Amino acid sequence: MQSLGIEVLFQGSNFMRLLGGLLVTIEIAFTSIFIGTALGLLMGLLRTLKSWPLRFILRFYLEAFRIIPILVWLYVAYFIFTPMLRVDIGGELTAVLVFSLWGAAEMGDIVRGALESLPKHQLESGKALGLKAGQIYRYILIPQAVRRMLPGTINLATRMIKTTSLVVLIGVIEVVKVGQQIIELGVIKAPNASIWVYGFIFILFFLVCYPLSRLSRKFERRWQS
Amino acid sequence: MARSAEILLEIKQLVKNYGERNVLDDINLEVRQGEVTVILGPSGCGKSTLLRCLNGLESVQGGTILYRGQNLTDPGTDWREVRQHIGMVFQSYDLFPHLTVIDNILLGPLKVQRREKQEALQQAEQLLERVGLLDRKNSYPRELSGGQKQRIAIVRALCMNPDIMLFDEVTASLDPEMVREVLDVIRGLADQGMTMLIVTHEMGFAKSVGNRIVFIDQGKISEIAAPEQFFTKPQSERAQHFLDIFQYDH
Amino acid sequence: MNLNWNYIYESLPLYGEAMWLTVKLAFWAILFSLIVGLVASILQHYQVKGVQTVITAYIELSRNTPLLVQLFFLYYGLPKIGIYMSEMSCAIVGLTFLGGSYMAEAFRSGIEAVPRGQIESGLSIGLSRLQLARHVVMPQAFAISIPSLGANAIFLLKETSVVGAISLMDLTNLTRDLIGMFYRTEESLLLLVAAYLVLILPLSFLLSWLERKVRYAEFGD
Numbered sequence: 108m109q110s111l112g113i114e115v116l117f118q119g120s121n122f123m124r125l126l127g128g129l130l131v132t133i134e135i136a137f138t139s140i141f142i143g144t145a146l147g148l149l150m151g152l153l154r155t156l157k158s159w160p161l162r163f164i165l166r167f168y169l170e171a172f173r174i175i176p177i178l179v180w181l182y183v184a185y186f187i188f189t190p191m192l193r194v195d196i197g198g199e200l201t202a203v204l205v206f207s208l209w210g211a212a213e214m215g216d217i218v219r220g221a222l223e224s225l226p227k228h229q230l231e232s233g234k235a236l237g238l239k240a241g242q243i244y245r246y247i248l249i250p251q252a253v254r255r256m257l258p259g260t261i262n263l264a265t266r267m268i269k270t271t272s273l274v275v276l277i278g279v280i281e282v283v284k285v286g287q288q289i290i291e292l293g294v295i296k297a298p299n300a301s302i303w304v305y306g307f308i309f310i311l312f313f314l315v316c317y318p319l320s321r322l323s324r325k326f327e328r329r330w331q332s
Numbered sequence: 333m334a335r336s337a338e339i340l341l342e343i344k345q346l347v348k349n350y351g352e353r354n355v356l357d358d359i360n361l362e363v364r365q366g367e368v369t370v371i372l373g374p375s376g377c378g379k380s381t382l383l384r385c386l387n388g389l390e391s392v393q394g395g396t397i398l399y400r401g402q403n404l405t406d407p408g409t410d411w412r413e414v415r416q417h418i419g420m421v422f423q424s425y426d427l428f429p430h431l432t433v434i435d436n437i438l439l440g441p442l443k444v445q446r447r448e449k450q451e452a453l454q455q456a457e458q459l460l461e462r463v464g465l466l467d468r469k470n471s472y473p474r475e476l477s478g479g480q481k482q483r484i485a486i487v488r489a490l491c492m493n494p495d496i497m498l499f500d501e502v503t504a505s506l507d508p509e510m511v512r513e514v515l516d517v518i519r520g521l522a523d524q525g526m527t528m529l530i531v532t533h534e535m536g537f538a539k540s541v542g543n544r545i546v547f548i549d550q551g552k553i554s555e556i557a558a559p560e561q562f563f564t565k566p567q568s569e570r571a572q573h574f575l576d577i578f579q580y581d582h
Numbered sequence: 583m584n585l586n587w588n589y590i591y592e593s594l595p596l597y598g599e600a601m602w603l604t605v606k607l608a609f610w611a612i613l614f615s616l617i618v619g620l621v622a623s624i625l626q627h628y629q630v631k632g633v634q635t636v637i638t639a640y641i642e643l644s645r646n647t648p649l650l651v652q653l654f655f656l657y658y659g660l661p662k663i664g665i666y667m668s669e670m671s672c673a674i675v676g677l678t679f680l681g682g683s684y685m686a687e688a689f690r691s692g693i694e695a696v697p698r699g700q701i702e703s704g705l706s707i708g709l710s711r712l713q714l715a716r717h718v719v720m721p722q723a724f725a726i727s728i729p730s731l732g733a734n735a736i737f738l739l740k741e742t743s744v745v746g747a748i749s750l751m752d753l754t755n756l757t758r759d760l761i762g763m764f765y766r767t768e769e770s771l772l773l774l775v776a777a778y779l780v781l782i783l784p785l786s787f788l789l790s791w792l793e794r795k796v797r798y799a800e801f802g803d
Contacts, residue, residue: 112662174782176743178754179774186767265646272648276747283651290658302659309651316646387706415708426703430721439717440707485703492707 112299116307121289125304128282129311131199135281136268138203143210143267144260150211151218152244169212178273180205185277198279206267213263221255222248254330261323265316272312282308337365340400340496340527341386347394348381348551355381357551359395363496366525370532370542370559374574378551379531383498386529387420400495416445419489420498423505425481427473427488433460434469437488445492452491459487463517479510483517490521497521499530515541535578539563547571589766590773597773600756601781607670607752608739611677615738616731618678619685624715626686627693637686644683649744652676657748673745677738684734692727693719732789736782743778753777 116122154165172180184201196204225248233243275283286304293300341363348356356378363369371379384390386397388404388411397404404414427436434456441452460466463483473481482502489497499518503511515537522528522541532538538545538559545562547555549570557567566572622637644652653676656667667675696719704718746755757774761767 170786174786175775175778176740176754178743179778182754182757182774183771186761186771190767269646269648272650273744275650283654286654299662302655302662305651305655305659309647309655312647312651313643317642320642320646389702389705411705412708412710415706420703420706422699422703422706424697424699426697426699428700428704428718428722430725431717440709443713443717444708444710488707 112297113303115289115293115297115300115303118293118297124285124289125282125307125311128280128285129315131279131281132271132274133268133315135199135202135206135274135279136264136271139206139210139271140264140267142203142207143263144214146207146211147214148218150215151222154215154219155222165215169216172209172212177205177209177270178276180209181273181277198274198277201277202271202274202279206270210263210267214260217256217259217263218252220259221252224255225251254326258323258327258330261319261326265319265323268316268319269312282311337367339364342398343386343395344398345395346382346385346392346397348378348385348390349393355551356385356392359548359551359553361546361553361556363527363529365495366527368522368526368528368530368541368543369546370530370538370544371546371548372532372535372538372562372574373548377548379548380500382548383420383500383529383531386496386498387415387418389420412444416440416492417495418498419492419494419496421482421485421489421500421502423501425473425478425485427481427485429473432470432472433465433476433484436473436484437491440488440492456487456491459490460484462520463487464513477510478506479513482506482510482514486514486517486521496527496529499528499532501531501533503532503534533578535563535575547574549574585769585772586766589764590769593760593770593773596756596760597753597777600751600753601777603750603752604739604742604777604781607673607677607742607745607750608735610674611681611738611742612735614674614678615681615685615734618682619687619689622682622686623689623693626690627715628711641683641686644679645687649676649680649741650747652679653744653748669745669748669750672748673742673750677741677745680741681734681738684737685731688727688730688734689723691730692723692725695726696722729789729793732785732792736785736789739782739785740778 116125150165153161156162181202184205185198188201188204229247229251230243233247238246271281272283274281275287286308290300290304339362341361343359343361343363346356346359347354359382361369371382373379381390385392386404388409392405395405399414399418402414403409404411427433428439431439434453437456437460438449438452441447441456442449445452457466457469460469463486465480465483465487468476468480468484473484476484486497486502502518503514506514511534515534518528518530519537519541530538530542540559542559545555545557545559546553547557547562547566547568547570549568554568555562555566555571562571563575566575622640625633626637653672656672656676657669660667700718700722701714704714709717742752743754745752746758749755751759753774757770760770764770
C-alpha cells in the first residue's frame with residue numbers, strides 16, 4: 108500500500124513540536140489578550156467621559172486599527188519601532204506589543220458600548236444613594252457592564268488567537284513555522300506532508316477557537332433574555 | 333339574520349395545547365354566512381389562539397374545523413388555498429414596510445391569486461376609497477398613522493375576496509382617537525353582510541356590531557348569547573365578573 | 583525622519599499595481615462571499631435536513647480558523663491530492679471560504695430580525711414559503727443586513743493583506759520586498775499605510791453613511 112503521508116505527523120518529535128509551536132501561538136495571544144483587556148478597560152472608561160479631545164483621540168486610535176490591517180501594523184512595528192529603539196525585541200515581543208494595543212482599542216470599544224448601554228437611571232439612583240463616582244462604577248456600573256461585555260470579549264479573544272497566526276510572517280517560530288520546517292525537512296521522504304501538516308494546524312486552531320465561540324454564544328443567549 | 337343561512341365554519345371539540353398547558357379545550361362553534369360573532373374573554377383565555385387556529389397559524393391537538401365541509405385539521409390541508417377564503421387582520425397591522433400601500437394590497441391578488449393587474453387594481457382602489465385612504469395609495473406604511481395602517485391591513489385582507497374575516501384585537505394597539513375609524517370600517521363590513529369573527533376589548537362595539545357574543549374563559553366557551561342578553565344578564569359568574577371589571581375600567 | 587521623496591515617487595506605480603491586485607481580489611472575494619452567504623443562510627433558514635449540518639460545520643470551521651492557515655492548506659496542501667490552483671484562485675477561494683460564513687451570519691441575523699408578524703400576515707394572505715421569502719422576508723432582511731454586510735466587505739478587503747503569504751504581490755508583500763531590496767523602510771511603510779487609507783477610508787465613510795440611512799430598515803421618504 109502506498110503511504111498516505113499522515114505518518115509525518117507522528118514521526119520523531121513532530122507531533123510534540125507542533126504542539127509546542129501552538130503553545131507559542133497561545134502564549135502570544137493570551138499575553139496580548141491579558142494586557143489588551145487591562146488597557147481596554149481603562150480606555151473604555153475614559154471613552155465614556157465627556158472630554159471631547161479625549162474622546163476624539165481614543166476614537167482615532169480605534170479607527171486606526173479598524174482601517175489599517177493588523178499585518179500592516181505588525182510590519183510597521185517590526186521594521187520601524189524596534190530598529191528605532193535600537194533594541195532587537197524580536198518578533199514575539201513585537202507581536203505582543205501590536206496585539207495588546209489592538210486589543211486595547213477593541214476592548215475599549217466593547218467596554219464603552221456596555222457602559223453606555225446601561226440605563227441612565229442606574230447611575231442616577233446610585234447618586235441618589237450618595238455614592239461617589241468611583242463607588243458608582245465599582246458597585247453598580249461595572250458589575251452590570253461585565254455581563255454585557257463578556258460575549259464580545261471572548262469573541263475578541265478568538266479573533267486575536269486567529270490573528271496570531273500572522274506572526275510567522277515576521278519570523279516568529281510558532282505553530283505554522285514549525286509546520287513549514289517539518290514540511291521542508293520531509294520534502295524527499297514525505298512528499299505529501301504539506302496537506303497533513305497544514306490540515307493538522309487547521310484543526311488545532313479550530314480546537315482552540317471553537318470552544319471559545321461556543322462559550323461566547325452561550326453567554327450571549329443566557330443574558331439576552 | 334336568518335338562522336337558516338349556510339354554515340361556513342363548524343368547529344367541533346377543538347383542543348389546543350402549548351406543551352402541558354391546555355389553551356383551548358373542547359371548543360364547539362358554528363358560524364353561518366353573514367353572521368358577526370364577537371369573542372370576548374379575559375386576557376390569555378385563548379380567544380386569539382382560536383382565531384389563529386382558524387387561519388392555520390397554530391397547530392391543533394384534537395377536534396375538527398370544517399370550512400364548507402372541508403376538514404382543516406387534516407394534515408394535508410392546503411392552507412394557501414384556505415387562507416384566500418379566510419382573511420385575517422392582526423393587532424399589530426403588520427403591513428410590509430418595504431412596500432407601498434397599493435403594493436401591500438396587491439401582493440396577494442397578483443402573486444397568490446394570479447389575477448389581472450388591472451382588475452385587481454380597480455378593486456383595491458375601490459376598497460381604499462371606501463376606507464377613505466385612496467390618496468395614500470403610494471405612501472409607505474411608516475408614513476401612516478396606526479389607524480390608517482390598520483384600515484389598510486383590512487383592505488389588504490378584503491382584496492382577496494374572502495368569505496370570512498377574522499379580526500384579532502385590531503384596535504388594541506391604537507391610540508384611543510383612532511379606534512373609531514377602524515371600528516367604523518368593520519361596522520360597514522357587517523352592514524354589507526360579511527361573515528366575521530371578532531376578538532376585541534371594545535365592549536360598546538361588541539354590543540352594537542355583534543349578532544352574538546361568545547365568551548371564552550380558561551380555554552373553554554362558557555357562554556354564547558345575544559349581545560343584549562350577555563351584557564345585561566350574563567349566565568355565568570365568570571362572565572359577570574369579567575363585565576364588572578370592564579365597567580370599572582371604562 | 584528624513585524621507586526620500588524621490589523614492590516614494592518612483593515607487594508609486596508599483597503600489598498602484600499592488601492596490602489594483604487588492605481591489606480585484608477583494609471584489610471577487612466579496613461577490614462570491616455574498617453568494618455563498620446568501621445561499622447558506624437561505625438553506626439554513628429552511629432547515630433542510632442534512633444540508634443544515636453541512637452548513638453549520640462550514641460556518642464553524644470557517645469562523646474558527648485563521649485565513650493564513652486556510653490559504654496554506656489550499657496552496658501547499660491541496661496540490662498533493664491533485665488539486666492545483668493559481669495563487670489568485672487560491673486567494674479568492676480562501677477569502678470566499680472565510681467571507682462566506684461571515685456573510686451568512688449577517689444574512690441570518692437579518693432574516694431573524696424580520697418580525698414574526700410579517701411572516702404571519704404574509705401567510706394569512708396565502709403566500710407560499712417561496713413567495714414569502716421573495717416578497718416579504720428577503721427584501722427586509724437584506725435592508726437590515728446592509729450595515730453588517732458592509733462591515734464584512736471591509737473586513738475582507740483588509741484580510742487580503744494576508745495573500746502575500748502565498749506569493750501574490752499585494753501591498754504588504756510588495757512592501758516587504760522593497761524594504762529587503764532598498765532598505766527604504768520608512769518610505770515603504772508610509773506608502774503601505776497610505777495605500778490602505780486610500781482604499782478603506784472612503785468605504786468606511788460610505789458604510790457609516792449607509793448605516794445611518796438604513797437604520798432599522800426604514801422605507802419610504
